[in-house]
Amino acid sequence: MTIAHEFDYLRPATLEEAVEILAKHSGNVRVLAGGTDLVPWLRDEMIAPDLVVDIKRIEGLDRIDHEGDVVSIGSLVTFTDLLRSDLIATRLPLITEMAGTVGSTGIRNRATLVGNICSAVPSCDAGPVLLAYEAIVEIVGESGFRQIPIDTWFRGPRQTALDRGEIVTKVIVPIPEGRHGAAYPRLSRYRGEDLAQASVAIVITPENHYRVAFGAVAPTPLRAQRIEALLDGRTLDEQLLAGATVLVSEEVSPITDIRSTREYRLRMCEVMLNRGLKAALARLEGNGPPYGTRLM
């Protein structure tokens, strides 16, 4: 039951201290926030760091802030924090809907949104939702802060644009102008705790701009650009939905694994796109199901 691999552990009190530790350390180092991915990966020996840097006690990283037309979500903000935030529920309701689908309460109390995109497993729930909101990842390293748009963040399964010596400080999410409707249909084998077999995040604005992003059906979460281009500027009707559905197989490339077959994932992506677009539109018009209602 033990973690067989030995490592050192440091718990810096400030971001500056954390950056200095990472800059000085030449070996294999891992940053620890919620630990709900890191600890099992250590136990399974998928990773073998010689140093783990626990950022959990760094002040200020646990904040959700509204600054002008963006909301920034610090790297220690948990999914439970997101679920309870009125700011998120009113301004970025797709994040509320997504947060409720992650793990279970015992996981959500610990797991962070930023950790979710840093682990970058293809089925991560934060990925498609942050893609649909066109979020920006803020990073700090020895040479200072830099920002990476979320659409260039994911580089492959468990691979991100984060360089050696860097720490994510927050995710900056622009609030879509005016009202928006959104939906996150997510397929899993049972209610309660399961990874997504497939998911799709959808945002619709009153001017008929659509953002569509899939999760768990490609090496990384991805924006469905062909579907978005087809839908753009047009009012949703059955004919348009049918046209968008045809494009799904060109966008996603699911695999068969222990949780689902390729064929089932592909077919369900079509179903989820339809249901998600309808739910997002209904919510935009003020008569959709409340956010957090299961759409699958």
Add this chain to the structure above:
Amino acid sequence: MDITVTVNGEPFTLSVQPADVLLETLRSSVGVKSPKVGCERGDCGSCTVLLDGHSVRSCLVLSVETDGQEITTVEGLSDEGLTRLQQTLIDLNSFQCGFCAPGIVLAAAELLEEEPQPTRGDVQTAISGNLCRCTGYEPIIDAVLAAADTAEEPDR
């Protein structure tokens, strides 16, 4: 390295290695056996403890992370006797083998602390990360609702 934690109201100074996981520290060093070793990957909920009042998987927490924090297991839920929730679970014969019971009691206790009048759906959500292979969950959900004294009748 040494850490100081409070377990069920009692302070402990423990010598731990960075790779030590809270579940094993509680069972081996502190001697509290109610958090059970189940899947050890966060899926089953049988190792659930309250960390500063919030349910966490003790198999997913490094012991060193908890320095200065307060840990509660079922043994520490009340100063004397059983809580109303625990007594109701017994009265309604909600568990069979009992392996999942400590985790479910803590998950339900956290829910009742935050939502004294939960709906059936709230209870289902609260214990959805705690696997039980005996009961089919219904008698457990009934008992949590009965303990909460909610207006909602069991509808199974």
